[in-house]
Amino acid sequence: MMDALPNPHPLWRKSSTGETARDAARAMAPDHKAPTLRKRVLDIVAEHGPIIPERALARLRNDGVSTVLTSVRPRFSELARMGLIVDSGQRERAEGGCNAIAWRLATPEETAAYLAAREAGQ
Structure with missing residues (x-):
């Protein structure tokens, strides 16, 4: 698995001006919880996928x-x-009774194709 994952988001939404929103965003900032939790989720998907967020939790x-x-x-x-x-x-029943996507680890080829398409603006 990867050691460090990039942070795909800004710290908070531009439309969010509240102090609590900024505090919450900072708590999940790159040097805080989000990268650690993201890595743990990735490891769980790799080991136990396909899996829905509720089972990962x-x-x-x-x-x-x-x-x-x-x-x-x-x-x-x-x-x-x-x-x-x-x-x-695959789909599984989630907490609210609706179907949820069961996620799996992408193959290296799928990741490369996805990143190339994203870079090309597709």
Whole structure:
């Protein structure tokens, strides 16, 4: 697995001016929790995928990580935008009763194709 993952997002939304929004964003900044949690989620997908965020959360908690689903779900989105995980095509029932994407680790070829397409502006 990768040792360090880039941060795909600015610290906070430009439209967000509240002090609490900035504080929350800083708490997930590159030198704080988000990269660590993102790496843990990537490792879980690699070892246990295809997996939905709810099951990943359960695994994190079993490993002693104190976190919530609203912190885990965005890590899946970030990893997908980075081309590191992809939709497996499988669906599982999520917490709210709706179907959720079961994510799997992207192959090196899938990651390369995704990054090339993104760079080309597609």
